[in-house]
Amino acid sequence: MAIDRIGTTVITFTGNIVLARLLTPFDFGLLAMVAIFTGIAYNTSGCGLSDGLINKQHPTELDYSTVFVFNAFMGLVFCAAFIFGADYVADYFDHEELVGIMWAIGICFFINTLGFTQETRMRKELDIKKMCIVRISANLSAVTLGIILAIKGYSYWGIVSCRIFLSVFMTVFYIIASRWIPKIAFSMKSFKELFQYGINLMWAYVLNTISKYISTTALGKQSATSAGIYSQAQKMEEVPFGLTESIFNWPFFAVAANEPDPDRRKILVEEMFQWLVLLNCTAGLLLILLSSPGFRLLFGGEWDSAIPVFRILVVLGVAMSLKLFFQTVMKLHNRTNLIRNLTIVEVLLQLVALYIAFPYGLLPVAWSQAIVALVIMVIHAVFYCRLESTSKFRVFLSGLKLLPIPIVSFLITAIGYRFWNPVIYPVFNCILCITAYSFCFIALMEIFPNPIYLKYRNVVIDSFKKARL
Numbered sequence: 001m002a003i004d005r006i007g008t009t010v011i012t013f014t015g016n017i018v019l020a021r022l023l024t025p026f027d028f029g030l031l032a033m034v035a036i037f038t039g040i041a042y043n044t045s046g047c048g049l050s051d052g053l054i055n056k057q058h059p060t061e062l063d064y065s066t067v068f069v070f071n072a073f074m075g076l077v078f079c080a081a082f083i084f085g086a087d088y089v090a091d092y093f094d095h096e097e098l099v100g101i102m103w104a105i106g107i108c109f110f111i112n113t114l115g116f117t118q119e120t121r122m123r124k125e126l127d128i129k130k131m132c133i134v135r136i137s138a139n140l141s142a143v144t145l146g147i148i149l150a151i152k153g154y155s156y157w158g159i160v161s162c163r164i165f166l167s168v169f170m171t172v173f174y175i176i177a178s179r180w181i182p183k184i185a186f187s188m189k190s191f192k193e194l195f196q197y198g199i200n201l202m203w204a205y206v207l208n209t210i211s212k213y214i215s216t217t218a219l220g221k222q223s224a225t226s227a228g229i230y231s232q233a234q235k236m237e238e239v240p241f242g243l244t245e246s247i248f249n250w251p252f253f254a255v256a257a258n259e260p261d262p263d264r265r266k267i268l269v270e271e272m273f274q275w276l277v278l279l280n281c282t283a284g285l286l287l288i289l290l291s292s293p294g295f296r297l298l299f300g301g302e303w304d305s306a307i308p309v310f311r312i313l314v315v316l317g318v319a320m321s322l323k324l325f326f327q328t329v330m331k332l333h334n335r336t337n338l339i340r341n342l343t344i345v346e347v348l349l350q351l352v353a354l355y356i357a358f359p360y361g362l363l364p365v366a367w368s369q370a371i372v373a374l375v376i377m378v379i380h381a382v383f384y385c386r387l388e389s390t391s392k393f394r395v396f397l398s399g400l401k402l403l404p405i406p407i408v409s410f411l412i413t414a415i416g417y418r419f420w421n422p423v424i425y426p427v428f429n430c431i432l433c434i435t436a437y438s439f440c441f442i443a444l445m446e447i448f449p450n451p452i453y454l455k456y457r458n459v460v461i462d463s464f465k466k467a468r469l
Contacts, residue, residue, distance in 0.1 A: 004132035005246040008139045013239055015143035019150055019158060020232065020299050027156040029228030030101060032213075033093050033220035037085075038105055038163075039209030041078040042112075050120040052194030054254055059124065061183070066190045068117040068182035075113030082106025093220055097156065104160050108167035115171035118178040126254060130177040138169035204327070204336070207343040211350050215365055218354055226362055232299075233309035233366075240283045241317040244276060245324055253328045269329055269388060270398075274452045276325050277399040278406075284318045285410040286437050289417060293429035305362070312366040319373035326380035333387045342383070346376045402450065409440035 020028070053059045053067060086102035122131050142165035150158025175181070216234070220227035252272055259265040288311050295307045327339050353368035385392045413436045421429060445453045 004128065004135055005243050007132070007136040009239055009243055011136065011139045011143055015147060015162065016232075016235060017298050018147050019162075020303065022147075022150045023155060023158065025225045025228030025232065025303070027159060027228070028231055029216075029220060029224035029226070030095060030097055030156050031159050032216040032227045032231035033095070033224070034089060034098060034101060034105065035231070036210060036213035036217045037082070037089070037102075038109065039213055040206055041082070041109055042209075050116065050123075052196075053120050054124050054257060056194070060190070062185060062187050063190045063194065064117055064121055064180075065183045065185040066187045067120070067194065068114075069184060069186045070191065071113045071116045072110075075110040079106040079110040082109065093224075095224065101156070101160055104164055108164040111171050112167040115174040117182060118174040118180060121180060122174070122178055123254060126251075127178075128251070134170065134173040134177050138166055138173050141169050142166035204339040204343040207340075207347045211343070211347050214347075214350060214354060215369055218358055219362065219365065222358075229303070229306045230309055230362060230366070232303060233306040233313055236295075236306075236310055237287075237313040237317045240287060241280065241321045244279055244283070244321055248272065248276065248279075249321075249325050249328055252325075253331060256328075256332055265332070266388065269332075270390075271452065271455075273325060273395070274398055274402060275456065276322060278402045278450070278452055280318045280321045281403055282406040282409075282441065284314045285406050286434070287314050289410065289413055289433045289437060290430055293421070293426040293433070297426035297430060308363055309366045312363070312370050316366075316370040316373040319370070319377040323373070323377045323380045326377075326384040329384055329387060335383075335387065338383060342376070342380060345379070346372065349375065402452070405441060405444045405448065405450075408444060409437050412440050413437040 050067065053063060056063065082102050083106045086099045086106075089102055090096055090098040119131070142162050145165050146158050146162035149161050154161070212234075216227045216231050219230050249272075252268075256265050256268055259268065291307050291311050291314075295303055295310065299306075330336070330339050349372045350369060353372050354365060357364040357368035381395060382392065385395055413433055416436055417429075417433060420432060424432070445457075
């Protein structure tokens with residue numbers, strides 16, 4: 001899973017940098033405006049049935065075929081909705097370019113739904129190696145072709161084509177890798193069983209999508225450039241926290257759902273919480289240190305206005321990552337209705353905060369969303385404590401005691417940064433920040449060892465030893 005996510009992240013991250021060098025914030029802003037529609041379609045089309053398949057102990061072939069038929073039908077529905085709604089979206093944002101973008105996204109979305117069930121089947125069976133090959137191959141092919149189109153002068157179509165090619169390659173490769181061809185069969189009994197579990201998750205996913213993209217959609221009405229800047233900062237923030245989500249939290253749900261011993265599962269949950277707190281806060285502080293030299297090194301001066309937005313969104317990223325973990329625990333307890341209700345509260349708070357902050361510009365909008373994310377994380381933590389039958393003080397203390405070392409490492413590196421920043425180039429600045437921060441963190445952890453740190457350090461050391469043998 002780590003190879004999969006790191007590999008795909010490196011590919012998309014590199015492709016994003018190249019495209020940002022070739023294109024403008026306006027080009028990225030066009031796609032950012034309609035990202036909310038794509039996300040809603042993606043999460044609504046499955047109605048949470050994939051989570052139902054994963055949660056079910058022994059899904060049948062009829063279960064998988066039922067989900068495939070439903071996904072394909074919903075893919076057609078949303079494809080038609082994108083095509084017929086393209087003119088209305090373009091008129092609302094006053095950008096005629098969005099008509100072609102909406103058509104392209106609608107068609108590739110239908111193609112994408114044809115591979116959803118194969119992906120779910122491989123995920124249920126923990127066939128991670130094949131999934132890794134599929135995802136890396138599809139992303140590399142799509143990004144390469146998109147960059148070629150951008151170089152040839154197709155402007156924003158270089159970004160759009162990445163989505164189109166990725167949908168095609170992902171679907172084809174999943175079908176080949178899974179070696180499973182669904183039957184055209186539909187069972188209402190199977191659908192009702194999976195739907196009952198998944199419907200609340202569907203609404204939660206849809207609302208999470210609105211929560212994620214509402215800011216860029218609102219800013220797009222104000223300015224395509226502002227939407228592009230916010231979108232680029234958001235993409236950069238999502239890279240590290242997306243890795244922790246997919247490497248740890250995403251497979252954690254599949255593993256914990258298959259753990260029959262409740263005591264063992266409780267231990268897994270507690271250890272994962274502590275690990276995510278340590279990992280996310282450590283990564284977040286390092287990202288803040290790297291924000292200024294990193295953006296200038298990767299994107300150039302044209303994207304400088306995204307730096308303060310990125311710093312604010314790092315706070316949001318830490319909060320959202322922990323919130324998603326708490327939601328995973330709720331799924332393990334079959335409290336999908338609770339996830340739905342809390343997500344409704346989250347979106348309402350975000351809309352209120354956005355309404356208040358929108359007239360004041362880009363940075364207040366970013367701060368409004370970060371503050372809401374922190375509030376929602378705390379609310380989720382309260383329910384997490386109830387479900388796991390643990391005290392709020394214990395959870396708070398277990399998270400808080402992991403923070404001093406990352407904070408001290410950050411402060412030491414920040415002091416050094418003030419001295420060396422004016423005299424060295426951005427590339428060496430980044431290297432020096434990473435080196436100093438890592439050295440301080442590891443040294444302090446070795447002097448004041450933490451069980452979670454020691455556990456994962458030993459896992460890494462053992463892996464290297466086995467690789468050498």
